[in-house]
Amino acid sequence: MRRSLGRYELTRELGRGGMGVVWEAHDPGHERQVAVKLLAPRGYGSELTTLERRFLREARLTSRLSHPGIPAVYDHGSIEGELYLVMELVPGRGLDAILDDEGMLPVDRAAGIARSVADVLAYAHGQGIVHRDLKPSNLMITPSGELKVLDFGVAAALEPHPGETRFTAANATPGTVVYMAPEQAVGKTVPASDLYSLGCVLYELLAGRPPFTDGSPFMLYHQHANEPVPPLAGHRHGIPPGLRKLVEGLLEKNPEERPASATEVRALLSAWVPDRVVTGLAHPKLAEIAALRRSGHPARALEEYEELMDASGIGRVDVLAARVGVALCVGALGRTREALDRLKSVLAEQRSLLGPGDPAVLDTRYEIGVLLVRTGERHAAMELLRRLEGDEDRDLPVGDPRRGRSQALLKRLDRMS
Known part of the structure; x- marks a missing residue:
């Protein structure tokens, strides 16, 4: 039934859960549609005043967050x-609805979602x-494929008292405990607790189910705290070993x-995300070799890139991606001038085949700028980067970690000057 909350006209219910209900509403003061979350403070009794103060404090903090992956807080x-x-x-x-409909997701899509979450967490x-x-x-997940992380600050406002287990607090639900870090359940929340929860989500994206699913909140906590995580291979074959290792680490x-940080997780996940330079193309070997190169083994990666380029049936776009990889390996091995010449050669073909605004073209231009700095050609590097800065803002989607x-x-170059 339609009702109002202050100046907000609540038009339809969007969803409800253990923490409250979300409504779509009209804000006549700004002539816009908004989402209004009403929290359910039942069970707090005389503690409601304390809860209210904590909620308002957390809301003030989270309203300052400004990131494409975080919905703006208006009021x-x-x-x-x-x-x-x-x-x-x-x-x-x-x-959750996407998982219900589709089950386990392709590796690149799962890694892409997790990387977007890690980018938000890093911020x-x-x-x-x-x-x-x-x-x-x-x-x-928005219709354009962007990811938004909801409900920053809500759990902090409803946090149990020190020493009180989360699953006995008035706001606890089994659905929350499914993704909760062991230390968080007993009131010891740290940034790494979010990484554990991200690991649970990524596990579910790859396996089609969370690592632990016992229906009892206490048993779920016990499993998170004490039981080994069921191997991903028991649910699905073909997950890259490096990705399995990352999930285990989370x-x-x-x-x-x-x-060590969400920033590190974001970087590690890039090896399996389709960014068109190395991982968004048809040949699955490209992602594996890129991960090998990034892990500090450029000589081995160079050999594997060259073997891949000699393989039969590899397409032209894949060959260009492999040639970019070869150049980056050569640069990592100290042959900077050779790497620069290789990348310039690839860039001309990428522009012709993919178009000047393709992310792979922008990535190659950026790597050329980095190598120009390393060869001491700082003026040329700065000219290239100034042009590239505007092109990245225009051609890369909002939220892409390569923007900026x-x-x-x-x-950094200005400071060095």
Whole structure:
């Protein structure tokens, strides 16, 4: 039934869960549609005033977050004891619904989603904010394929008291415990807790189910804290060994044994994401060799690139990607001038075949800029990077982690000057 909340006209319910209900609403003050989340503080009794203060504090913090992967927070407050957040209305489907319909996802798509989440976490953690409740229902895929991470700050506002297990708190739900880090369940949340939850999500994207699925919140906590993670190979064959190892690292029981940061996770996931330079093309071997090169084995990777280019049936676009890989290996081996000449040769063919705005062309131009810096041709590098900065802003989608890289390198060069 239609109703109002202050100036907001609630038009239709979008969904509900253990933490409350989300409505689509009209904001007549700004003539826009918004999402209004009403929190359900039932069970807090006399603690409601404390909860309200904590909620308003967290809402103020998270409203400062500005990232393409985080919906904007427009307003927050309390009306007659009802806590609410007013946010950007994000069209799309929850990742939980996509998993229900499609089951396990292709490796490149799963890695791409996880990398987008890691990019958001890297930004949020840099602002001192931990999500605390990362799960598929809090991940929205827009019609254009972009990912939005929902509900920053909500779990922090409803955090149990120190020493109280999360699954006995009034706001706990089994669906949350399915993705919860062992230390978080007993009130010790750290940025690495988000990485554990991301590991659970990535596991589900690859296996079609989370690592632990027992229906009892207590048993789920026990499994997260004590049971070995069921091997991904038991659910699906053909997952790249490096990706399996990354999932295992994210799901380490001890947060100190997980990857050092979301930034590191984002970089590692790039080996399996289709970015058209090495991983978005038809031949699956390209992703494996790229991962080998990035892991510090350029000589071995160089041999494998050359073997791939000699293989029968490899397409022209794949050959160009392999030639880019060869040049990067040569550069990593100290033959900078040779690497630069190789990349310039590839660039002309990439522009002709793919077009000047293709991400692979932009990536090759950036690598040429990096090599020009290494050869001491700083003026030429800065001219290239200035042109590339504008082209990346125009041709790369919002949220692409490559946007801003040329600007960052230019700033470093300016400081060096």
